[in-house]
Amino acid sequence: MPARPHRTVDRVIEILETVSLSPRGVTLAELTTALDAAKSSVQELTNGLLARGYLLEEERRFHLGPGPFVLAARANKLAALSLDHQFVAELGEVLGCTVLVAVRVGDAIVFTDLAGEESPSLTFVARTHARRPLYTTAAGKTVLANVTDEEMYRLLDLAAPEQAGEVRQFLAELPEIRSRRLAFNRGVTLTDAFAVATPLLAPDGNLIAAISAAVDVSAAEDLDDLGEKLKKAVASLGPRHGLKLR
Structure with a gap:
């Protein structure tokens, strides 16, 4: 089966890339604007990424968690x-x-x-x-x-x-x-x-x-x-x- 974009995967990646480009972190509202998506949908995705260690939240701003770096170190x-x-x-x-x-x-x-x-x-x-x-x-x-x-x-x-x-x-x-x-x-x-x-x-x-x-x-x-x-x-x-x- 040929590779093709997937809406949820695309949004997860866009969240991670948007956060990675902001040294001061990104708020939920800023992510919602960047993704042009409903706040509730973005929050569900960020909650999942927080739970798995791919995001960290400090003072209501998201930063990259250790997850991406562990993957990079592995392979x-x-x-x-x-x-x-x-x-x-x-x-x-x-x-x-x-x-x-x-x-x-x-x-x-x-x-x-x-x-x-x-x-x-x-x-x-x-x-x-x-x-x-x-x-x-x-x-x-x-x-x-x-x-x-x-x-x-x-x-x-x-x-x-x-x-x-x-x-x-x-x-x-x-x-x-x-x-x-x-x-x-x-x-x-x-x-x-x-x-x-x-x-x-x-x-x-x-x-x-x-x-x-x-x-x-x-x-x-x-x-x-x-x-x-x-x-x-x-x-x-x-x-x-x-x-x-x-």
Whole structure:
């Protein structure tokens, strides 16, 4: 049976992600607004998460409990495949631009690390670990191009009707993304950021992460050359940091 969204599961995840992004905690009213759901429904879910240790409540504000951290410590594939920040930093130094690491989380891309030139918008995206669409970001396109066609079309089918144009654009770019192992985002997601991404593939062909190099509009014309330099730098520096790449 193909994976598909489930309303209750989606709401539970949205609660946990909303709480995780707020250092001061989140009230029930704020969660209700964020989820656009009835207060009684949200309260039932938070009560269950409190009971199982996935949330804590202090002064009527919800915070993450120990549950998520226990799961991560037990068997987190991302932790097992975590990239040394020094590897990312060296890529930034070699390329002279911002470098980001992104992984797929469900039907979205999440940026997990950043190094290089500071960019307020890119720094915000990386530090908040916000979910971004797979079919618009360079990293997301890289992920989509490196899953099976069946899985790719399943993920694309989840796009909202108003995103049909972005999906069509990705499909038009797909052959080149696969042949060059490069995907581009030319100021579409963030108007001040132009990015190119390449995949980190394990020896068995499975995707570890997408590595993006980003520049501002002044260097946008050099994006194709930057992409080729990115591939070479990843291939050169990866093994030095214990990465066994395809």
